[in-house]
Amino acid sequence: MQLHLSSWPEIEAYLQRSTALIVPIGSTEQHGPNGLLGTDAICPEVIAKRAGDEAGLLVGPTFNVGSAQHHLGFPGTITLRPSTMIAAMKDWADSLMRHGFDRIYWFNGHGGNIAPATAAFAEIYADASFGRIGANGRSLKLQLKNWWELPGVMGVCRELFPVGEGSHATASEVSVTYFAYPDAQKHVEMTPKIAPTGPIRDADDYRRRFPDGRIGSDPSQATPEKGQKIVEAAVKALIADFQSFASGD
Numbered sequence: 001m002q003l004h005l006s007s008w009p010e011i012e013a014y015l016q017r018s019t020a021l022i023v024p025i026g027s028t029e030q031h032g033p034n035g036l037l038g039t040d041a042i043c044p045e046v047i048a049k050r051a052g053d054e055a056g057l058l059v060g061p062t063f064n065v066g067s068a069q070h071h072l073g074f075p076g077t078i079t080l081r082p083s084t085m086i087a088a089m090k091d092w093a094d095s096l097m098r099h100g101f102d103r104i105y106w107f108n109g110h111g112g113n114i115a116p117a118t119a120a121f122a123e124i125y126a127d128a129s130f131g132r133i134g135a136n137g138r139s140l141k142l143q144l145k146n147w148w149e150l151p152g153v154m155g156v157c158r159e160l161f162p163v164g165e166g167s168h169a170t171a172s173e174v175s176v177t178y179f180a181y182p183d184a185q186k187h188v189e190m191t192p193k194i195a196p197t198g199p200i201r202d203a204d205d206y207r208r209r210f211p212d213g214r215i216g217s218d219p220s221q222a223t224p225e226k227g228q229k230i231v232e233a234a235v236k237a238l239i240a241d242f243q244s245f246a247s248g249d
Helices: 008-014 039-055 082-098 111-131 153-160 171-180 203-209 224-247
Strands: 020-025 103-108 141-146
Touching: 020 039, 020 082, 020 224, 039 103, 039 171, 039 224, 082 103, 082 111, 103 111, 103 224, 111 141, 141 224, 153 171, 153 224, 171 224
Parallel strands: 020 103, 103 141
Antiparallel strands: none
16 A cells, blocks of 8 residues: 555545554665666665555655765766755654654665664654653654665575675666666676775765776676565565564554
8 A cells, every 4th residue: 555646535544553654765876887776766665565565554655865975976866965864754754643653664775874864763753752741652663674684685685696796786776676667677788897895985986986886796687587586575574574563562
């Protein structure tokens, strides 16, 4: 069930049985010469949608622009300042909480979002604490989960890509996007075959260190078939993890 394809009476009815939902959160940034700019938003979005359809979970609209300043050396990247992202996440959460949602599971596809999302959680919890006057009701609960950290998912990725998975523009994430959008596949020869690794700093430094955008990866290995295997494993794990989150204190 998708929030943005539902009517308000349907959401009101959903809240009678559950006050939990999934919010996919990602980024719009370069992913090497054959990766889609929307990769980090597409991966959590497609996994969450399939999990929602299969298990009747509510999935919010994707927060698809994150904190990615270090990718601005590549055309097409869009980023938020960390402070802007924190404020935007808080407004999303405040809007949902206004309607009665008190279990918000942020399903992440971009490592650069972790620090600002964690700071946003601190701001949201602080407001909840200051706003409660001797209340003993059910407390707000937030969670940030990276899709690749779901139980069993990295095992599938390592099995499919024992060499050249890397840490950015990875073979696994590109495969997931190709499974979601097979007509968007790009066939590019990688030189070198496996990209270098190193630190991430500002945008110009990044472009100098990683001229084609990859870090430690060979995403030419990506295929829709491999992406399907990853998505199937992730959907199963997401359903179990979200249900545990939604039901727990």
